[in-house]
Amino acid sequence: MILSLLLSSLAAASSDQGTSTPNLFALRVGRAETVSKGVIEHAVILVEGGKIITIGEDLPIERGIPVYDRPEWVVMPGLVSAYSRYSLDSEGGDDNSPEVLASIELYPASEELRKIVETGVTTLGLYPPGNGISGQAVAIRPLGETKEELILRDSAYLKILSRANGASKRAIKDGFKKADEYAEKEKKAKEKWDKDNAKKGSEKKEEPKAGEEKKEEAAPEKGGYVPPEPEPKAKPFVDLRAERLRAVVSIQSAAEYLHFLDAIGEEKFPWDLRLPITRESDLFYVLRKSEFELDVDGIGDKHVRCIMEPVLSVMPGTLRTRNLAKDVVAAGGKLAFIPRGDSFNDHRQWLANVGEVVSAGLDRNVALRAVTLEPASVLGVEQRLGSLEKGKDANMIFYDGDPLEASSRLKAVMLDGKFVFGEVKL
Amino acid sequence: MRSKWYSTLLSGLLLSAFSLPTAAYAQEAAPAAKPADGKAEEGKDKKKADEDRWLAVTNGDVYIGPGALLREATVLCKNGKIHKIGHDLDLPADTKVIDAQGMHVYPGLVSPSSSGLVGNTAGDFADTIDPFNRNMVLGLAAGITTTGVGNAAVKLKRFTIKDAQVRDRAFVTMVWSGRNPQGKKGLREKFVSTAEYLRQYRDWEERVKREKDLKEPAKKDVDPGILMVLRNEAYARFSANDRDDLLGIARLAQEFGFRPVIEGCTEGWTVADELGRAGAMAILTIRNQSPKDETLVRAGGSSIQNASILHRAGVPIAVVPGQDSVSLDGIVGRDIQHITVEAGFAVRGELPDDAAIASITTIPARIMGIGHRVGSIEVGKDADLIVTDGELLHYNTHVQWAIVDGKVAYDKEKEMFFAHIRPRKKSETSEVKLDKGETAPKPEDASKQDGDKPADGEKPKEGDTPKDGDKPKEGDKPEEKPKDGDKPEEKPKQG
Missing domain, CATH: 2.30.40.10 (Urease, subunit C, domain 1)
Structure with missing residues (x-):
C-alpha cells in the first residue's frame, strides 16, 4: 500500500x-x-x-x-473541424491557384488559434482563401510553438468551388488537361530513359549474362528513373489522379452537382462534397438516382462524403423542415459536420447544433462520427486521430x-x- | 430494338393491325417473362439498359392539329419521340401509363422568349442550366416545354442538364428603328453587300465545277448573321411597334427576300396586308396597350384585334405574355406563367381558337426553326405533351402533367404549387406501369400473366419492400406492381 x-x-x-x-x-x-x-x-x-x-x-x-x-x-x-478559415483573414480573389498551400498563412503565436481548444476542437483543417480552385488545405493541431509543430498534414485536400457556369467548369477541365499534358511529358521522359538505359545495357553486354540480368532488374528499383517534376499548377491534379490528394468540392445547389459531374466527366479521383445548407436548399433532388429519375448517380448512390453545417432546412416554398443531413445518410452518403461559421462562438456551439439535428432524426452515432472520424478522413488523418x-x-x-x-x-x-x-x- | 417493318406497321393510325404486332410483341415479351429466379436480377439490369423507354397517355382528347381532335385516344411515346397516336393501341410491357380520362392532350407549349426558366444567358446557358429551378416547374405548370433563351431554343427538361438545347442560333437579332436612321442605313448596306457576296458565291459554286482554279469570292463586308438569314438558316428578328418601322422592315424583307420575325408589332394591324405580303411573322403581346399618336392622321396605337387582323392577312402569329419571366409583381396574369391567358385574349379580339392555340405551339416552334421537332402532336416528333383538365385557353384550366422528351417533367399533384387547387379525383391519379402481358388479349399471354402474378403477389405490398431494396430502384417497382394486379379489368376499356 x-x-x-x-x-x-x-x-x-x-x-x-x-x-x-x-x-x-x-x-x-x-x-x-x-x-x-x-x-x-x-x-x-x-x-x-x-x-x-x-x-x-x-x-x-x-x-x-x-x-x-x-x-x-x-x-x-x-472534435475535428475540417473545413474552416478560423483565425485566418477573410476570403478574397477568384484566381485559380491550386498550387497555393494554406500552411503559408499559419501563425503559431496566434492567441485565437490557441484558444480554439476551449471549444473542444483539437484538430483544424484550414483552407486557402478565394473562389475557384483556391489551393490546398492544411490539417493542424491548434497548439505548437512552430509551424512544424502545428502541421499534422500539409496538402490535406484541394479546395474546389464548382459553380454552374462556364468559367468554373472550364477551370476544372483545364486542371486535368494540365495533368494530361504532364502525363504525356512523363511518358516521353520514361521512354527516353528506357532507351538510354537499353543503350547502357547493350554497352555492358560484354559482361557475363547472369550479372547483366540482375542489373537490368535492379536499375529501376534503385531509382535510376526519376519522373519529371510537374508544373506547380498541374501537380495538384496529377496528385488527385494518383489519389495522393483528395478534393473537397463546394457546390450550392442540386444543379451544381450535375454540372460538377459534367465537368469532371470520366475523371476518377477521390472527392468529398462541401454542401453549404441554405434555408431552401434543393440538394435533396440529387441524393438518389432512382427518386427523380436522374441520368447520373446521386450523392447517395456514389456514397459521397458531404461536409455540411448542422442546420435544418425547409422544403422549398414551404415551412416544412427537412433534415438534409439525415437524408444524405439515408440515401447512402457519408456525413462530416462543420460548425455553422468560422468564429470561436460557432465552434463552441457546434456540438449543441449537432444535437438539434440529432433531435430532428439524425442517428446519434452518425452525428458523433460526423464531428470526429469523418472530418479526420477528409483531412487524411483518420489513421492517427478521430x-x-x-x-x-x-x-x-x-x-x-x-x-x-x-x-x-x-x-x-x-x-x-x-x-x-x-x-x-x- | 424493334425491326423497321414492325414500327411502320405500328405507326398506321387507327388501323389496328392486330395479329401481327401482337405476334411481334409476344416474341419480345417471351424473354422478358423468362427470368424467374436465381440470376434474374442481373439479367433484368442488363436488359433494362438496352430496353426502350415507353410512355403512353391514354383516354385523353388529343389535339392533333387545327380543328382535329381525337376523342379518348392514346399517344404512345417511345424513347422520347411520339411513336403512335390512335385508338386500341397495344402498349408494350413496362409502358408508363398516364390515364388522361376526361382530359385534353395538347402539344407542349412553345414560348419564343423567356428568362429565368432554364439557365442564365444565351452563350453560357448550357453550363448554367438549373433543372431543379422552381421557375422551371412553374414554366412547366404553365404548359411551356420549349422556350427561347437568348437566341437558342431550349427545352424545360428536369433532373438532367443534358440535351436541353434544341437549336442554337434560332434567331438573328436586328435593329430597325425610326429613331436611328443611321442604323437603318447601315443595316441596309450590310444587306446589300452580303447579298452581293451571296450572289457571287453561288455563281462561283456553279462555275468552280468546271474551272477548278477559280477563287472563292472574298468575304468583304459580309455580316455572318445576315448571311444566315439570306441563306434561310435562321430568321431575322426585329423588335418594332411603329407603323413606319414595320413598313420599313416589310420593304427590306421583300427587297432581299427573307422572312422577318417582328416582336411587338403593336401597329401591325394598320399595315397587315404589307406585312402579310412580305411574309412577316409576328410575336405579339395581346394586352400591351399604347395610345395613337394624335399628331398623325393615320390609324395607329394598339388594337385588341391586332392578332386577328394580322392572322387574316396571312401573318403567322406567336403570342407571349407581357413579362418573359416568372414574376409576382404588378398585375396578376401578365407573366410567363399566363401564356395561355394571353392567347385567350387574342381570341377575345376575334382570332380563331385554332390560330390562338397555334400561336403558342406550332407558330413559335416554326419561328425558332424547330417546327420539325416540337409544337404539334405528330408521329416522329418529340414527345412533348401537356395534359390539361380543360380547354387549353380557358382561364380555369390547369396543366395536370407536362411531358418532355417522353418523361414526366411536371405532375400537378406532386408539386406544391397547384396540387391543392381542384385536386385530381382518385381514379384520375392512376399513373401505373403496365405489367407484362397486360395488354395482350391472347390466351397465351394471359397464361403468362398468370404465371407472373403469383411472383408479384408474393412480394408483400409495403413494409418489407425497403428490406429487399438495397437498390431503391428495385424497391419501387413491387409497390406499384400489385396495383396493376388489382385492376387488370380496367385496361381493356381502351379497346
Whole structure:
C-alpha cells in the first residue's frame, strides 16, 4: 500500500517538471464514446506519450500508474473541424491557384488559434482563401510553438468551388488537361530513359549474362528513373489522379452537382462534397438516382462524403423542415459536420447544433462520427486521430453528461495526452 | 430494338393491325417473362439498359392539329419521340401509363422568349442550366416545354442538364428603328453587300465545277448573321411597334427576300396586308396597350384585334405574355406563367381558337426553326405533351402533367404549387406501369400473366419492400406492381 503510494507520487513528481499531465496515466470515466467501436461504459483509458495505449471497460489499472478518476464524465474524441478559415483573414480573389498551400498563412503565436481548444476542437483543417480552385488545405493541431509543430498534414485536400457556369467548369477541365499534358511529358521522359538505359545495357553486354540480368532488374528499383517534376499548377491534379490528394468540392445547389459531374466527366479521383445548407436548399433532388429519375448517380448512390453545417432546412416554398443531413445518410452518403461559421462562438456551439439535428432524426452515432472520424478522413488523418482507439493520438474531450445535450458542459480537453483546458487534478 | 417493318406497321393510325404486332410483341415479351429466379436480377439490369423507354397517355382528347381532335385516344411515346397516336393501341410491357380520362392532350407549349426558366444567358446557358429551378416547374405548370433563351431554343427538361438545347442560333437579332436612321442605313448596306457576296458565291459554286482554279469570292463586308438569314438558316428578328418601322422592315424583307420575325408589332394591324405580303411573322403581346399618336392622321396605337387582323392577312402569329419571366409583381396574369391567358385574349379580339392555340405551339416552334421537332402532336416528333383538365385557353384550366422528351417533367399533384387547387379525383391519379402481358388479349399471354402474378403477389405490398431494396430502384417497382394486379379489368376499356 505504502509502496504503491510512493510509486504514484514518484511518477507524478517526475512528470510534473514539464506539464501538469504525466506521461503515463490512466483515465477512468463513466462512459466513452469511441466513435469507431461504439460506447464503452465505465471506460478505462491508458495513455502514454500522447497516444492511447489501451481502452476498455473496467480494465484493471496497474499499481503505480496515476489515475484520473472521473466517473461522472463522458469522454469522446476531440472534435475535428475540417473545413474552416478560423483565425485566418477573410476570403478574397477568384484566381485559380491550386498550387497555393494554406500552411503559408499559419501563425503559431496566434492567441485565437490557441484558444480554439476551449471549444473542444483539437484538430483544424484550414483552407486557402478565394473562389475557384483556391489551393490546398492544411490539417493542424491548434497548439505548437512552430509551424512544424502545428502541421499534422500539409496538402490535406484541394479546395474546389464548382459553380454552374462556364468559367468554373472550364477551370476544372483545364486542371486535368494540365495533368494530361504532364502525363504525356512523363511518358516521353520514361521512354527516353528506357532507351538510354537499353543503350547502357547493350554497352555492358560484354559482361557475363547472369550479372547483366540482375542489373537490368535492379536499375529501376534503385531509382535510376526519376519522373519529371510537374508544373506547380498541374501537380495538384496529377496528385488527385494518383489519389495522393483528395478534393473537397463546394457546390450550392442540386444543379451544381450535375454540372460538377459534367465537368469532371470520366475523371476518377477521390472527392468529398462541401454542401453549404441554405434555408431552401434543393440538394435533396440529387441524393438518389432512382427518386427523380436522374441520368447520373446521386450523392447517395456514389456514397459521397458531404461536409455540411448542422442546420435544418425547409422544403422549398414551404415551412416544412427537412433534415438534409439525415437524408444524405439515408440515401447512402457519408456525413462530416462543420460548425455553422468560422468564429470561436460557432465552434463552441457546434456540438449543441449537432444535437438539434440529432433531435430532428439524425442517428446519434452518425452525428458523433460526423464531428470526429469523418472530418479526420477528409483531412487524411483518420489513421492517427478521430476515434478512441489503441494507438491513436490521445485527443479527448470530457463532458459532464451527454455531449450532444445542450445542458452538458465541456469539462476538459486533452490534446496529445496533455490536458490543455479545464482544471484537472489527479 | 424493334425491326423497321414492325414500327411502320405500328405507326398506321387507327388501323389496328392486330395479329401481327401482337405476334411481334409476344416474341419480345417471351424473354422478358423468362427470368424467374436465381440470376434474374442481373439479367433484368442488363436488359433494362438496352430496353426502350415507353410512355403512353391514354383516354385523353388529343389535339392533333387545327380543328382535329381525337376523342379518348392514346399517344404512345417511345424513347422520347411520339411513336403512335390512335385508338386500341397495344402498349408494350413496362409502358408508363398516364390515364388522361376526361382530359385534353395538347402539344407542349412553345414560348419564343423567356428568362429565368432554364439557365442564365444565351452563350453560357448550357453550363448554367438549373433543372431543379422552381421557375422551371412553374414554366412547366404553365404548359411551356420549349422556350427561347437568348437566341437558342431550349427545352424545360428536369433532373438532367443534358440535351436541353434544341437549336442554337434560332434567331438573328436586328435593329430597325425610326429613331436611328443611321442604323437603318447601315443595316441596309450590310444587306446589300452580303447579298452581293451571296450572289457571287453561288455563281462561283456553279462555275468552280468546271474551272477548278477559280477563287472563292472574298468575304468583304459580309455580316455572318445576315448571311444566315439570306441563306434561310435562321430568321431575322426585329423588335418594332411603329407603323413606319414595320413598313420599313416589310420593304427590306421583300427587297432581299427573307422572312422577318417582328416582336411587338403593336401597329401591325394598320399595315397587315404589307406585312402579310412580305411574309412577316409576328410575336405579339395581346394586352400591351399604347395610345395613337394624335399628331398623325393615320390609324395607329394598339388594337385588341391586332392578332386577328394580322392572322387574316396571312401573318403567322406567336403570342407571349407581357413579362418573359416568372414574376409576382404588378398585375396578376401578365407573366410567363399566363401564356395561355394571353392567347385567350387574342381570341377575345376575334382570332380563331385554332390560330390562338397555334400561336403558342406550332407558330413559335416554326419561328425558332424547330417546327420539325416540337409544337404539334405528330408521329416522329418529340414527345412533348401537356395534359390539361380543360380547354387549353380557358382561364380555369390547369396543366395536370407536362411531358418532355417522353418523361414526366411536371405532375400537378406532386408539386406544391397547384396540387391543392381542384385536386385530381382518385381514379384520375392512376399513373401505373403496365405489367407484362397486360395488354395482350391472347390466351397465351394471359397464361403468362398468370404465371407472373403469383411472383408479384408474393412480394408483400409495403413494409418489407425497403428490406429487399438495397437498390431503391428495385424497391419501387413491387409497390406499384400489385396495383396493376388489382385492376387488370380496367385496361381493356381502351379497346
